[in-house]
Each structure stands twice: as C-alpha cells, then as structure tokens.
Amino acid sequence: MSKDGFGRGRLGLVLLTILAALAGGAGPAAAADPREELHAAFDKAVKGKTVAWVPVWLGVLESEWTRVMKAHFDDYGIKMIVRDPNFKSDVQLQAVSTLINEHPDVLVVQNPTTTLLAREIKRAEEAGIYVVQVNMASNSLSDAYVGVDVPKVGRSLAHEIIQECGGGKGSGEVAIIEGEATAAYSLDMKNAAMAEFKTDPSIKVVSSQPANWDANKAGDITTTVLQQHPNLCAILGVWGPMTAGAAQAVKNAGKQGKVKIYVASDGQPADCDLLEQGLFTENLSYRADTQGEAIVNAVIALLQNHDKPGSKHIAYYTTNYWVKSKADRAYCFTVPKE
Template identity: 25%
Template sequence: MTGCSKPEEGSTGTESSGASDQKSMALVVSTLNNPFFVTLKEGAEKKAQELGYDLVILDSQNDSAREMTNTEDLTVRGVSAILLNPADSDAAANSVRAANRAEIPVITLDRGANGGDVVSHVASDNIAGGEMAGEFIAKKLGGEGQVIQLEGVPGTSAARERGEGFMKAVKATNLELVATQPADFDRTKALNVTENLLQAHPDVKAIFAQNDEMALGALKAVQAAKKDIIVVGFDGTEEGIKSVEEGGLAATIAQQASMIGEVGVETADKAIKGEEVEVYTPVELKLITKQS
C-alpha cells in the first residue's frame, strides 16, 4: 500500500523514499500469523495512509523478547508514536517503558500492558464479550449442562478478561465448567486439547473458545468425535463468521479488528498533535449467530 511499509520478518519495513520529514508511526503487532491481527494491521494501514503517515509494521511473532527488540529499534528510528499489540501484557511493560524513555507516546491495541505509561488503550470490552458468550450458551442449553473453556495465551489481558466475563455468566446459571485449559489462541493446539478434553468429559454440551482460531480447531475435534456440542468463538474473523453461516460454529463474538487498527491510528495522530485523548476507547462488539 502506497505510503505504508510492508511487514517483513525481523525488519522494520521500508523507508519512504526521499521523505526524511515524512510523518511516521509504528505498529508492533503480536503476530501476523493470525487473521484477526492481519485485519487489524490492514485497518491501521488504511487510516495511516488517509492521515498522511508512513506506517512501520513489525511482527513480534508472539515473542516478548522480539517485541522488546522491535520497540527499542523504533526508539532509535524516531517514530512519532507506537501502536503496540502486546504478545504478553506483563512483559509488554518493558516495551512501553523503553518508549517512555524516548518520549514516544504508546497506544495499546486489543491487549493492554501491565506497566509503563500508556497514552490510550483501544480495544473491545473483552469482559462483556466473554459474558455475552456465556449467556448465549446458557440460553441454548436451557441454563444447565457441562461446558469447557479454551483459553488464549496465558498472561494476555484478552485471555484474562474474556475468561472473567465468561465465568461471570457461568456462575449466574447452572452451567457446570468441567475444564478450562489454554490452547494459546492456536487452531492446531485447540484441536489437540479438545480431543483430549472430550475423552475426559464425554457429556460436555458446549465449548467456549476465546478466539475463532481455537473455536475452529475445537469444532474439528467435535465433528471428528461425532458429538452434538455447541462451539462459540470470539473475534468475528471472516472464517469464523463463514462457519457460523454454514452451521458450524454456533456463534462468534465479533470484534471489529479493522476498526481497532483505524481508531488506534486516529488516537496516535491526536497524541502526536498534543490533543487530548481518551484513556480507554471501546470498540463495539456484536454477537453473530446464523439468524443474525
């Protein structure tokens, strides 16, 4: 995309030709091996181009050490703002502090940072989304039945908050949570974890996966076991929504990934200009079902 650098493994992307005074900001993304974050990146690219910024994109590949290296590199390059999608919320504090020392404003996207001075956090209300998923499952099961939760990457705010919301809904009903286990937001891991959990808990009636990638992996395990189990995802990725429409996943809690990227860039632009920004900017969620 013109005016935006292309993401390259371990690189900081390309410089705008002959534009030493070109306005620039950076997006440090946890991983581009996930459709949700690819869409987030695309939203950020689109808005950065509209506002006249060169956007440097760095992929941390779910590695907090690489994330720190990426951030330190950006402080040397002198970008005007950093959009950070942390690989781990606790470890991200070090990246934020590195940017703080360089007096570069940091806006976190989707996942928060547990430390450092963040100008603003742009994300969906993950607690509300987890609760929404639990309430949907409870309604489908008539308020009772055994359920499983597949957690994302331990230590991320998204996993913690989605789990918190889901548990709130579970405790308000007669649902019985028989297992909750991490599958790291990964489809293949979710497939393997679900296969094992279904053997240990043959009477499970529903599975809540904290993202669509895990939900699709869990669905494959459910189908292979020839069981009638409701599977609900989170994120509203293109493939997740397609699965809902085709009668695979029962539902997905749709985040607007592109909008998170867009709002993040708009917020960074305001911070660069010294304008007042909100400490937290929520992006609306939507329950997607086959009837939607």
C-alpha cells in the same frame, strides 16, 4: 528503514510538495476561512509525522490492522514503520527499544504480556513519543489504549451460553477451551466467563483446558471431554481458529448441533465460514477492521491534541458484534488478495 517505509516517505514528500503548492496558490485570502484553518492545523499536526507499529507478529488480525492503518496513514501523509518480531517477545522488546532510539512521533504496540514493554513504554513517553497500546494492555498506562474489552467478551459469551444451556434448558455442562493458560487475553476472558457462569447454579463447567492455540490439541481435548461428558451442552472457545479443531471433534463424534460452540472472534473470514458450515453456533466478533480505524483515530487525536506524552490516558474500547447467521457476514472482514 524499510523499503516500504522509504517508499511511503517519498510519497508523503510528494504529497506534501503538492499540497504546499496548492496552499500557496490559495493564498492568504483563504487564511481567514475557519474551515481552511482547521484543515491547515490538521495538516500541520499530522503530515510528515512518523508512526511506528510493533505488533506481536503479522498474523491475520495484525495484518488486517496494518492494512487499515496503512491505508489511512498514507492518505494523511503519515509515514508508517512496521516491525514484525514474529511472536518472539525478546525480539519485540529489541525492536521497541531500537525504535525509541529512532524517535518516531507515535509508537503503536501490541503487548504480549502486561509487563514485557512496561518499562519501554514509560521510556518512550519520557522521550516525547506518544504510545498507543492495542488490544492487549500493559501495566504501564499510556496515552491511548485501543482494543477489545476482553472481560466483556467473556461475559457476553457466557451469558449467551446460560441462555441456551442454563436454567434446566440443557444439561448445563460447559467446557472452556482456553488459549495459553498464562496469556492475559485467555485468562481474563476465562475468569469473566466463570464469574458469569456462577450466576446460574445449573451451569457446570466440566473442563477448562488450555489448547495452546493449537487446533489439534483442542480437538483432542474435546474428544476426551465428550467421552467423559456425553451430555455436554456447550463449548466456549476463546479464539476461532483453535476452536475449529474442537468443532471438528464434535462433528466426528456425531454431535454437531447438539453441542453448541460459542467463539470469541477477531472477525477473520474463516470464523464466519465455519459458522456458515454450522460448525460454530455463534461468534462474538470484535472486528479487526474497525479496530484498525480506531487505532488510526487515536493516533490522529494524539497528534492534534499536542498534550505532553503520558499526560492523559484515553481508552477506545471497541464494539463487539454477534455473528449468528449468514446475514451477519458483514461483521467478518475480508482479506484482500495480495
């Protein structure tokens, strides 16, 4: 049990006591009021429950989710436990296994691969724990999936590139900067984009290389690609910070503005900054802050539905927002000062 968790638990307890006192004060007369009943049912379903949250690590995106979730859960009197495996999948599996033994009410996980947590998710539901999967789905469907529709992001970005470069408007040469070749997120986005590109015969994907989420590597790849294909029209980056390296390489090659850069973004502030500096052409932001709210809503819904864990599978695909100019700043979240 973490210090934070303990603190929150105590806060929840205090709130509970106060609310109980208030409820007691309101007396049975209020019980007939349907609005009051609704509230009482909500409190009963939600208050004092425990939500365990295991991201792959606490990066920018995950921290934003955590921040939003924590704010809401605190408000509802839900206790939240966070485990940070720091990008080690074996540690994440350990954390999830141990948490299932501790039996929280809801388990929120972010899957690093489609298979890693599949067994544990089933085990959790058998043990009567609701499981919410975030952004990256596993092979085991669970009570709820909240997250970005990755293929859709790939298609949208590709569509935008076709608008810009296809049909003879540009050279039609496109480079894709992948994340890690085997990561589902990167793979799905790339495949969807490739399918979309196929619809326009003038588009030619000249390079599709994984940069392993490393900006330097992305820069090196871009430098070489630009060398080989000086007429490159657009670059599709699957992740903002990594693509920043590609953007700098374009700038160093003196082609800023000539080579358009389209990026999938979680909406972190730096992505908007780079766009405002003219390094990125367009971002497609899936907005971690609103995703965080969607997670909270999924949790609240599960707790109130009282379905048996594993009996239904609900998806909450989050909406993507185009960031094309300074005016779209709102689609990037702001990281609060810690």
